[in-house]
Amino acid sequence: MEILKRLTTIFLFLALAACATVGESPTAPPAQTGAAxxxxxxxxxxxxxxxxxxxxxxxxxxxxxxxxxxxxxxxxxxxxxxxxxxxxxxxxxxxxxxxxxxxxxxxxxxxLRSHEYLSRVRVTGAVRTPVSIPYRQGMTVLDAVLAAGGVTEFAAPDRSDLYRKSDNGATKSYAVRLDRILNKGDLATNYKVAPGDVITVPERTL
Missing domain, CATH: 3.30.1950.10 (wza like domain)
Known part of the structure; x- marks a missing residue:
């Protein structure tokens, strides 16, 4: 009976932890599914x-x-x-x-050779080489950051953002946990990018 109580307690703890993790998930940009x-x-x-x-x-x-x-x-x-x-x-x-x-x-x-300027993806901030690269289908945040040479030692990668213009012209930002992507293999925020996206990697605050 004591073992059963312990198992029940452990199960409840794991369930609460899972709920907390789900609650922390950042808002993802609209799924592209090839629409771009x-x-x-x-x-x-x-x-x-x-x-x-x-x-x-x-x-x-x-x-x-x-x-x-x-x-x-x-x-x-x-x-x-x-x-x-x-x-x-x-x-x-x-x-x-x-x-x-x-x-x-x-x-x-x-x-995509026309509209080249609008079709590019840009990576700025604390990266080795800020770049403006041509968009290609299936490109992800990680692809773009690697094309920029990765982050510098002064970066705060988990405070990165992806900026995207919506259909009404407004710009929305989406949190990117870049440190988790690069060092922990957590791809939850390794979003697929779209033409015109801008990824910014801020520097650490001292």
Whole structure:
């Protein structure tokens, strides 16, 4: 009976500790799930890859011309500039229907060359080399910080922040526990970054 009481006490202690840990979790930025790229408006010089399911001969990888168009086998010129990849895919799919039965088209951005300034991710503050790097799909906070050479000996990495503009133009900040990411393997705040994000690493206060 005494053993059962002890086990019950231990279980209650662990449950309370777990609840406290959950309560301390920082607010995460909105999940990207590819939306940043899916909603991206294609621009001149961007490299796009067009694939047609079961018709590899119709696939191409080309830059967007200065007139904002790309040339696609069978259908000719298609407007890409100013449209999302999904919109371009739907346009090509509709035009291909005259030549291919039930075409399934995918358009993928393989290199973001236009809007380069807006598409960059910046790391500032107490890092070895403050950088402005091109955004790439799947990039995380850790990727960006490592590209900056890591933090300096004067950094306060667990007080880092990720700044992101919301759809209404307001800038929101999200706490990044960089020390936990770098030294403890705790990836809870190793958020996926989005084009235009700024990561700041403050210095320690003496």
């Amino acid at each position: 790229v899916d909603d991206y408006l294609i621009g001149v010089d961007d490299i796009v890859q067009v694939t047609v399911w079961r018709n590899p001969e119709l696939g191409i990888t080309v830059p967007v011309r200065p007139d904002g168009k790309i040339s696609v086998p069978l259908v000719g010129d298609v407007a890409a500039g100013g449209h999302t990849p999904a919109q371009v895919a739907a346009d090509i799919q509709e035009k291909l229907a005259s030549y291919v039965r039930d075409p399934q088209v995918a358009v993928i951005l393989t290199d």
